[in-house]
């Protein structure tokens with residue numbers, strides 16, 4: 021079966037199959053913890069089960085995989101050339117659900133922060149984490 025993804029991108033995507041304690045999420049957790057921010061994980065009662073929840077800062081964080089959550093304009097979001105329609109539907113329904121969850125959370129008074137996985141890669145990582153921390157403390 022032909023696949024447009026090069027090997028690197030594909031294995032990256034495959035490693036992003038949604039699960040708890042994925043590496044990008046761990047990066048965010050460790051960083052915030054080191055900054056003294058305490059949080060709970062995967063609060064089932066909240067819409068979309070946010071990855072991190074900080075009551076003190078009234079903030080929830082989602083660490084989103086670029087492929088599964090359809091990161092617009094991102095090099096890691098490439099719809100496969102096989103079963104294209106199926107993938108499009110799958111990802112667009114995830115994006116729709118995400119938006120609905122964010123909307124509901126905001127309505128409940130939460131600050132909703134999204135961290136895209138690509139922004140944790142390489143040189144961008146430090147800036148992404150610093151920005152995240154800023155939003156926590158200013159939010």
Ligand SMILES: [Zn+2]
Nearest residue numbers: 086091094138
């Ligand atoms: Zn991305």
